[in-house]
Amino acid sequence: MKCNCGGTFKEKIQEIQGRQNPVMVCDLCGEIVFTLKQSKNFHKLKPIPVEKKAREGWNEAFKQMEKNQDDKLIINDDIDQWPD
Numbered sequence: 001m002k003c004n005c006g007g008t009f010k011e012k013i014q015e016i017q018g019r020q021n022p023v024m025v026c027d028l029c030g031e032i033v034f035t036l037k038q039s040k041n042f043h044k045l046k047p048i049p050v051e052k053k054a055r056e057g058w059n060e061a062f063k064q065m066e067k068n069q070d071d072k073l074i075i076n077d078d079i080d081q082w083p084d
């Protein structure tokens, strides 16, 4: 694997965000890149707070839908009880 500067990327262990990760480092300019495998491995171990937040949002949406259905049901019942 060749770098744009003409150097060669070699696999090294590099500390990124407090974790030791195997990365490709250019022996000439020091540029760091991930291979696809390294990138997947890195993201797999990363905590995903965004996903949790999104799920909380869904719960709120479902609660709102439930509430709306209940309201609709009560109105329908009232109409059924009306005399002709």
Ligand SMILES: [Zn+2]
Residues within 6 Å of the ligand: 003, 004, 005, 006, 007, 008, 026, 027, 028, 029, 030, 031
């Ligand atoms: Zn380079």
